Amino acid sequence: MFLIKKSEVLKLAEELSKTYAVYGPVVEKESNQTFFVRPDSIGDIDLDAPIPSQPPKHTVFPQIERIFHYSYDKGAKRAEIIADFKPEPKALFGLRSCDLNGVQCLDRFFIGQEFTDDVYLEHRKKTFIVTNTCVKPFKQCFCVCTDSGPSAREGYDLNMTDLGDEYLVEAGSDRGKALAEKMGLKKAGSGHLEAKKAVVDGSISRFESIATDNKAWISRVMNRITTGFIKGEIWEYIGNQCFECGACTFVCPSCSCFNIEDVNRKDSSTDRLRSWDSCSFEGYTRMAGDHNPRKPVEDRRNKRFFCKLSYSQSKKYLRPGCVGCGRCQWVCPGDIGLPNVVTYIRREITSR
Amino acid sequence: MCEKGNCENTNRAVTIPEIATIDEIKDEIEDVKTFYLSFDDKKLDGSFRIKSGQFIMCTVFGAGEFAVSLPPSPENDRFHISVRKVGKVTDALHELTAGDKVGIRGPFGNGFPFDEIKGKNVVYVAGGIGLIPLRSSIVHVLQHREDFGRIILLYGARSPKDLMYEYMIEKWQKIDGFETFISIDNPVDGWKGEVGFVNQLIEKANVPAENTVAFVCGPPVMFNNVIRDLMARGLKDDSIISTLERHMKCGIGKCQHCAIGRTLVCTDGPVYTYRQIKTLGEQI
Numbered sequence: 001m002f003l004i005k006k007s008e009v010l011k012l013a014e015e016l017s018k019t020y021a022v023y024g025p026v027v028e029k030e031s032n033q034t035f036f037v038r039p040d041s042i043g044d045i046d047l048d049a050p051i052p053s054q055p056p057k058h059t060v061f062p063q064i065e066r067i068f069h070y071s072y073d074k075g076a077k078r079a080e081i082i083a084d085f086k087p088e089p090k091a092l093f094g095l096r097s098c099d100l101n102g103v104q105c106l107d108r109f110f111i112g113q114e115f116t117d118d119v120y121l122e123h124r125k126k127t128f129i130v131t132n133t134c135v136k137p138f139k140q141c142f143c144v145c146t147d148s149g150p151s152a153r154e155g156y157d158l159n160m161t162d163l164g165d166e167y168l169v170e171a172g173s174d175r176g177k178a179l180a181e182k183m184g185l186k187k188a189g190s191g192h193l194e195a196k197k198a199v200v201d202g203s204i205s206r207f208e209s210i211a212t213d214n215k216a217w218i219s220r221v222m223n224r225i226t227t228g229f230i231k232g233e234i235w236e237y238i239g240n241q242c243f244e245c246g247a248c249t250f251v252c253p254s255c256s257c258f259n260i261e262d263v264n265r266k267d268s269s270t271d272r273l274r275s276w277d278s279c280s281f282e283g284y285t286r287m288a289g290d291h292n293p294r295k296p297v298e299d300r301r302n303k304r305f306f307c308k309l310s311y312s313q314s315k316k317y318l319r320p321g322c323v324g325c326g327r328c329q330w331v332c333p334g335d336i337g338l339p340n341v342v343t344y345i346r347r348e349i350t351s352r
Numbered sequence: 353m354c355e356k357g358n359c360e361n362t363n364r365a366v367t368i369p370e371i372a373t374i375d376e377i378k379d380e381i382e383d384v385k386t387f388y389l390s391f392d393d394k395k396l397d398g399s400f401r402i403k404s405g406q407f408i409m410c411t412v413f414g415a416g417e418f419a420v421s422l423p424p425s426p427e428n429d430r431f432h433i434s435v436r437k438v439g440k441v442t443d444a445l446h447e448l449t450a451g452d453k454v455g456i457r458g459p460f461g462n463g464f465p466f467d468e469i470k471g472k473n474v475v476y477v478a479g480g481i482g483l484i485p486l487r488s489s490i491v492h493v494l495q496h497r498e499d500f501g502r503i504i505l506l507y508g509a510r511s512p513k514d515l516m517y518e519y520m521i522e523k524w525q526k527i528d529g530f531e532t533f534i535s536i537d538n539p540v541d542g543w544k545g546e547v548g549f550v551n552q553l554i555e556k557a558n559v560p561a562e563n564t565v566a567f568v569c570g571p572p573v574m575f576n577n578v579i580r581d582l583m584a585r586g587l588k589d590d591s592i593i594s595t596l597e598r599h600m601k602c603g604i605g606k607c608q609h610c611a612i613g614r615t616l617v618c619t620d621g622p623v624y625t626y627r628q629i630k631t632l633g634e635q636i
Contacts (some may be wrong), residue, residue: 019585037633067367068367068368070413070455072413072414072453074452077373077451077452078453079371079413079453079455081368081369081371081455083365083368109606110606113605113606113619114604114605114619115366115604115605115619116366116605117367117604117606118365118366118367119367120606228633243534256606256608257607257608257609258601258606258608259601259607259609260417260601260602260607261416262411262414262415262416262417264414270413270414270418274607277607277609278612279608284609285598285599285601285609286599287597287598287599288438288439288440288441289417289438289439291572293612294485294632295597303611306613306614307608307611310614311484312614313614
């Protein structure tokens with residue numbers, strides 16, 4: 001455990017920028033929105049900024065990326081596959097606990113299953129993570145209900161907690177510890193750990209004013225979704241409000257569905273691109289020959305919330321697929337973000 | 353880099369295809385061709401092992417990639433795929449000629465049970481090009497004829513010209529103890545076989561209920577009728593086995609396009625028992 005003065009905390013990011021491309025929360029002046037991006041200068045990183053509008057998923061799983069390219073000379077019958085995939089090393093600075101949990105969901109899914117996704121693994125091997133404890137919840141947050149905040153417990157290289165004049169810096173890995181020592185940070189004592197506990201407890205207590213019933217019902221609803229005891233009308237009601245825009249999946253820290261497309265370039269080579277996809281799109285499951293096993297929109301909505309909240313998916317992620325960031329609620333034009341879906345299902349349970 | 357999968361012997365990544373050459377193309381029925389393939393990297397011939405019922409991801413250069421079932425038997429069979437022209441990528445594949453290259457990833461999926469069904473009667477029920485994925489298992493079982501009880505093929509197609517692998521069926525029919533029942537939907541001049549839907553053959557063949565496994569593959573309508581009649585005959589839902597098709601992009605359980613219920617067809621399937629299919633909660 002180490003300490004760093006609040007005025008000097010960005011020096012950590014400066015140091016990281018020597019080896020990594022540093023990403024952090026930056027407030028866009030025009031819109032006053034926070035984005036998790038690579039700033040023009042490290043000084044633009046704002047650790048007090050609200051939760052970023054988009055999760056940092058794009059740093060380890062870009063929205064669109066080339067996984068390899070090839071060329072085929074039909075006359076000479078010669079094919080050449082060029083696998084030169086090499087992502088740059090990245091440092092994620094000031095990540096919120098919910099978003100770290102999102103990255104961990106992706107880790108367990110992409111790396112921890114039967115096959116290892118080599119593209120994702122390449123990104124992840126080169127990622128340095130510095131988390132930032134949330135000292136107060138934001139308006140849409142419910143990480144305490146999904147057990148993913150407000151302070152990160154594991155999976156970081158360094159974790160920072162705002163103690164007022166200084167940040168407590170905890171190392172979660174050898175390389176994190178090495179960086180703190182290299183920077184000559186002051187050692188922290190057990191008193192600082194208690195101060196951190198007080199900050200986290202204070203943060204949790206503030207959730208009470210914003211965490212309404214629906215959020216607290218998540219575990220009960222998970223049970224219902226897993227066992228399938230939810231009436232078809234409820235899904236129909238939810239499906240009727242879905243615009244099929246896919247926004248919920250794009251802002252979700254743990255959504256990982258992707259599409260693969262071969263795109264021909266002018267120089268007669270072809271890129272194999274993979275890009276984010278969404279299970280709310282009708283063409284998502286449509287096969288060649290137009291057979292589509294999932295048709296109605298409520299069927300597709302049902303599948304998404306099953307993926308987020310069922311126990312069988314939890315086995316893959318070792319936690320619920322929802323990390324409580326609340327972004328889906330924020331962006332959904334049909335008002336069927338996850339907390340609202342929980343509300344609809346809760347109403348059905350309690351009305352019996 | 354690939355830590356798990358079918359590439360232990362080589363150092364290739366599971367997302368990168370291997371290049372293969374189309375040695376020969378055979379016209380099957382209308383819109384269906386068989387492509388005989390061999391790997392350009394000769395080392396792969398030894399390490400590329402398949403199980404019947406598995407599938408590969410095949411890249412048509414410049415067009416894209418598609419999932420396709422493997423018809424060859426895992427033992428002593430020429431490596432090939434049979435593909436119907438049905439969309440953008442398969443259209444492009446049908447344009448290719450012998451000598452052209454394709455990319456191959458795989459094989460993926462669980463495959464049909466083989467050791468578990470030894471000693472049992474085996475019934476294959478196929479409709480149309482549903483015979484393609486079953487071919488692998490049929491050939492494999494026939495290669496080990498003595499290990500099985502009755503072996504029956506019930507095969508239906510719209511018309512005689514829609515019968516897949518007719519030349520092969522003729523060859524199989526010469527094998528002692530292999531029973532075939534073939535029907536077409538509507539009568540045609542010169543047709544000497546059965547007429548009607550394939551589920552009507554179940555009774556005709558006197559399919560045994562005890563100690564029997566049935567492999568079913570075909571269009572959804574046929575599937576439901578066949579299952580109903582097999583169950584009515586007394587077969588258990590866990591001894592009816594089918595292989596499902598879904599939209600697939602990655603083949604390795606990551607893109608999630610093939611998710612049904614809590615399973616992914618590419619890694620948990622494509623072979624399921626009817627008992628499993630019933631619990632998945634999605635249409636076939």
